[in-house]
Amino acid sequence: MRRRPRGRDVHGPIDRVAEQAAGPREHSQGAQREQRRAGCWRNRAGLSWPSRGEWTGSDLLERGQSGIHRVEACLQGVALLLQIGEKGHFDSTDGTAAGTPLNSSHTLLNRPADIAVDPSNGDVYIADGYGNHRVVVFDKNGSFLRQWGEAATVAEANAGAGGKFLAQVHGVNLGRDGLVYVNDRKGDRIQVFDKLGQFQRNIWIKKGVGINNPASIGTAWDMAFSPDRDQTFIYNTDGEQEILWTLARESGQLLTGMGQPGHMAGEFTFLHTVASDSKGNLYTGETIDGRRVQKFKDVGHQP
Numbered sequence: 001m002r003r004r005p006r007g008r009d010v011h012g013p014i015d016r017v018a019e020q021a022a023g024p025r026e027h028s029q030g031a032q033r034e035q036r037r038a039g040c041w042r043n044r045a046g047l048s049w050p051s052r053g054e055w056t057g058s059d060l061l062e063r064g065q066s067g068i069h070r071v072e073a074c075l076q077g078v079a080l081l082l083q084i085g086e087k088g089h090f091d092s093t094d095g096t097a098a099g100t101p102l103n104s105s106h107t108l109l110n111r112p113a114d115i116a117v118d119p120s121n122g123d124v125y126i127a128d129g130y131g132n133h134r135v136v137v138f139d140k141n142g143s144f145l146r147q148w149g150e151a152a153t154v155a156e157a158n159a160g161a162g163g164k165f166l167a168q169v170h171g172v173n174l175g176r177d178g179l180v181y182v183n184d185r186k187g188d189r190i191q192v193f194d195k196l197g198q199f200q201r202n203i204w205i206k207k208g209v210g211i212n213n214p215a216s217i218g219t220a221w222d223m224a225f226s227p228d229r230d231q232t233f234i235y236n237t238d239g240e241q242e243i244l245w246t247l248a249r250e251s252g253q254l255l256t257g258m259g260q261p262g263h264m265a266g267e268f269t270f271l272h273t274v275a276s277d278s279k280g281n282l283y284t285g286e287t288i289d290g291r292r293v294q295k296f297k298d299v300g301h302q303p
Helices: 026-037 154-159
Strands: 014-022 054-058 071-075 079-084 114-117 124-128 134-138 144-148 169-174 180-184 189-193 199-204 222-225 233-238 243-248 254-258 271-276 282-286 292-301
Touching: 071 124, 124 169, 124 180, 134 169, 169 222, 180 222, 233 271, 243 271
Parallel strands: 114 169, 222 271
Antiparallel strands: 014 292, 054 071, 071 079, 114 124, 124 134, 134 144, 169 180, 180 189, 189 199, 222 233, 233 243, 243 254, 271 282, 282 292
16 A cells, blocks of 8 residues: 555635535445346446436446456446447457557457547547556447557656656546547646547646656546536546645646545545536545545635
8 A cells, every 4th residue: 555645735716615425335235236237337437427318437347357348338227338348358468457458459448447428429538548548439339430649658748748648547528628638647637639639738737746756646537627618627636645626727727726635524535536516516536445425515716
């Protein structure tokens, strides 16, 4: 287990209150067994809801030695509509999770971390990023369209080279501006691309914390947009320093942050994911020793 950093509270212009927290999901094991029998599984690394009530996520049925290997689309948790990837087969030299990642398959994945669905055409963007180092795009029928990304060196990460990912490609989101926002977790940045994979710019999250420390996991774990029309803010989870950062989307300026290591309300342990709702409330998910969801209610903005 890595050594936890010393925490701090970072105050800024956006006030939020931790309203509720939830522990491990042991109460839902019966429902999860039923969904497994139906071919769908709700315990996902990342979730998104495209149109017509369908939802998608990274399948965690196979972990440990076998790892994560496919993405599924389900309707209300019972009917399997689409599967990308094959159970037990990985995009690697020997087809297993232990093999060297190939970063190239048009049909297989290698431990995907997150997905996003384009509401305009149903294209599926996958952060194929725990084994591979790419963003791979499929159409709504599961046919390969394109990909971009490869492993970065420390020098390339420090230089901010586009399309080079230092370790995990950990998150992918589509903005209303038509751009693709990709979390380069250990690279301490959100890389921004157009939908064809052309690099646009970097949004740095405390540059150097992950890049220059071999023991650090990095600062750019996951992100969500604020729900206003212009998506004014980006909320970024930093599970290394246990801080939820707020940034200005257009400028990339880091505005404020909140949190510190711990298990009390407003504290985090392996702060992993974040989502926002239409009212501006935030929902954070903690993994490993955290194992909970916290809801933060938007109670106003200071000038």
